[in-house]
Amino acid sequence: MTQKLGLLSLRQRLIVSALLCVIMPSLITYMVSTYVTKDTLEQRAVKQSQDILRLLELNISNYFEDLLYVSNYIQFDDKMNGILKESRLYNKENGLSPAKVNAIQHINITKNLEGITNLFTPSYITILMQNDFSYTNYPTYEFDPINFYNEEWFRKIKSLDSYETFWLGTHPTYIQSQKQKNPYLISIASALKLSGKTYAYTIISITEKEISNLFKQFGSNNEQKLMLINSDGMILSNQNEEEIMKKFDYIEFIGTNQESYTIIEILNKDYLLVSRPLSYADWKLVSLVPYKKTVGKINTIAQTTIVLQTILLSLFLFILIYLMNRLTKPIATLSNVTKEVEKGNIHIRSGIGGNGDIELLGASFDQMLDKIEFMIKQIKIEENGKRKAELEMLQAQVNPHFLFNILNSIRLRITMNGDKESAKIIQSLSTLLRMTITRNNEFVSLHEEISVVEHYVKLMIFRQQQHIKVNQKIASNVLMVDVPRFFLQPIIENSIIHGFSQRGGEITISASFVGDYLVIRVIDNGKGMSKERLKQLRNHFITAKKGENTDKVASLTGIGISNVYQRLKLIYGEEFHMDIASEESVGSETSFYIPRNKGV
Known part of the structure; x- marks a missing residue:
């Protein structure tokens, strides 16, 4: 391949290189977007669903915190506890009928709860006291709270500790007039105890639609299914009312106590399943969205970008080829000059003139040749000077030794003539000279x-x-x-x-x-x-x-x-x-x- 390219002219090689530079990046980009970025697109889709579930958790937690606040207020407020404990003192000897006693209790509890029922979410509050006394914020003809004692789940409340809360979850509404409008409620219950003995029970409920409306509000599209399920896989809330209190068939794909996601197949169609645990009652939020619709939407954007990039690069290619036809002539001239210089002819010049980049390059090339020619002359002059300096250095090395030997000869001659003082002076000078030159x-x-x-x-x-x-x-x-x-x-x-x-x-x-x-x-x-x-x-x-x-x-x-x-x-x-x-x-x-x- 390299040998074949070497046979092409400069212009042809530039055109081939330009084609490769345009086409290869497009192909590589497409391959990367198709294969390598698949996981990235999936992660984006997962993150989008996780963000929705986080927002839902914040909003749903507000409702559940209101439920817990009301429950804790009834259980731990001193004044409220005093009212509830009074029910144990009423009996037939008081001379008051049960109806009057119940009315008095109802008035006292209503006044005490009036401040929080106006501020918080709970729709229905039920307090079951001893001696068949009870308090409700709804008419008893809608539902007799005594019937709660007959519910199967009520036995679990009796075994609760003082500070435990039983998350009953979703169940059919017990308010007769709301069965069409709000057919389901979400409730919690707790037992109020004194010295280990129960003196009251509380059942607090909100409508399920409070939660399902949030699902409709935060759902990114009509095909995304959002739901709240319990640890047994029962659907507690859903945009589709018909799915409520049914079994979620894919509970085994959901993580236990952390965020998780997976891809499941439902009716020969892939879905992206993302779950997030709630802070309450081991319940989980679940998002179910068609995989191709979510990932494919992001992938389509990437592919559209690639197509636009390819069109633009093709346009740039035509412009580039046109410019190459104008640029290659001075480049060829420079190439010929370079070959002549390679042969040793440094007197040749390109003679290219103009203000373009290639023309300026030709002028710079000519200036470079001028400098090279000048430097060669300078090097010759310096080499001659260097040879002279080496000769002088050799002479400088010979002359001090010659002088030193002459001084020693003079000293010996003077000593032989009897002038010892002058001989000592010459000896000192000779010794000092030796130290300076060595x-x-x-x-x-x-x-x-x-x-x-x-x-x-x-x-x-x-x-x-x-x-x-x-x-x-x-x-x-x-x-x-x-x-x-x-x-x-x-x-x-x-x-x-x-x-x-x-x-x-x-x-x-x-x-x-x-x-x-x-x-x-x-x-x-x-x-x-x-x-x-x-x-x-x-x-x-x-x-x-x-x-x-x-x-x-x-x-x-x-x-x-x-x-x-x-x-x-x-x-x-x-x-x-x-x-x-x-x-x-x-x-x-x-x-x-x-x-x-x-x-x-």
């Missing part, structure tokens, strides 16, 4: 460094004709310690030139281990300096930049005091420190504190 090793022993200082002082005495004495107080265990080369010479030079000022003097060099440091001190008895000058000098050598020779008088090695400080700071790090002390007419002292754990 820089293969940055470190020397302290003994060698002090020897360099001694030779340097001899030369300075000869040069300036002044008496300078050097005292050494060097501990024997530090003589062979490696120290940086030429770090003492600038300090000695500074003492002779600035401290003694053409007069003689005495310099003392001491070195010893003090704790974790090698401490080296250079003390002179020169003229010293004022406090202001001392402060200025300290700030100067600490803040001087690396490599910046700011000393007014250059030393033998080209290294000033500040450079000595910066050099030792780089070698030994922050643990190294240097101090200068001075007093006018007394002298100066320079101290080096070199850490032992850094190569010492």
Whole structure:
């Protein structure tokens, strides 16, 4: 395939590439949307149903909380408990008929419940008391509450603890006048006990339509079925009234105590089943919606997007091919120029002019060739200069050694003639010269460094004709310690030139281990300096930049005091420190504190 593309012209390859760039993304997008995004579309559908169930749970919970509030109020309100417990005191000896006693109780309970019945949802409240007393907020000709004692479920209420609530669920309404309009009620019941003995029962109900109306309100479409079922799979509420109190046949596909979803088949049609548990009575909300209708709706949107994308990309393809026909000519010219350059002809130019991108590219290409040609000439010049520099470097390496050998020969000739003083001066100069030209090793022993200082002082005495004495107080265990080369010479030079000022003097060099440091001190008895000058000098050598020779008088090695400080700071790090002390007419002292754990 690659070989076949190589036989095509540039224009043909660009057209083929454009077709591939347009068609391949469309095909890949379609395949991904069909196969890979299937789970994503399903998850979206599930999330949509879960969101509906969450909203339903919030609204249904409000109704159930109202039921529980009324039940708890009757059970735990002190005044209400007092009224209910009074029913035990009425008997035939009171002289009141049961009807009058019941009427009094009804009035008292009605007044006490008046504040909450106007605020909360419950439609029907029944309180069964001892001695056949009862309270209802509905006419007893609609239903005699004594009949509750005959209900099969009533036996379960008798066995309840004081704080338990029995969720009766959905059952046919007991209000005769509401059987057509509201055929079902949802009820809870509880037993009121004192010292383990029951003194009253409460049955509180709402109409089932309160819940089914929510299902109709939140249903996303007419085909979505929303229902409330209990743990046995009985449908407690549904948009379709005919389904209420029937068995839900797919209860086994519903999770126990958490949100769940699955795909089930009903009458050869796939449905998306999503469930969510309620916080009350082990009941669950269930959503049942046709799978293809839910997922297919989202999938159709994705496919429509792909079709539009394909149409637009095809249009862009035609525009691209048209532009390629105009662009390929200068590109071909550039290609020919590139081939010529590859053969070694760097004098050729494309000559493409204009303000377009390709034209600007051609101009840039020509400029690049101009720069390459210029750089080749520069490289030739630099190579010639480099060869000359290497030759000069070789000569520079030969000349110092030649000079060093000549000095030794002169020293021997002078010694043989009996001028020993001049021979010693030449020997010091020769030794110092050897140390300056031999820089293969940055470190020397302290003994060698002090020897360099001694030779340097001899030369300075000869040069300036002044008496300078050097005292050494060097501990024997530090003589062979490696120290940086030429770090003492600038300090000695500074003492002779600035401290003694053409007069003689005495310099003392001491070195010893003090704790974790090698401490080296250079003390002179020169003229010293004022406090202001001392402060200025300290700030100067600490803040001087690396490599910046700011000393007014250059030393033998080209290294000033500040450079000595910066050099030792780089070698030994922050643990190294240097101090200068001075007093006018007394002298100066320079101290080096070199850490032992850094190569010492």
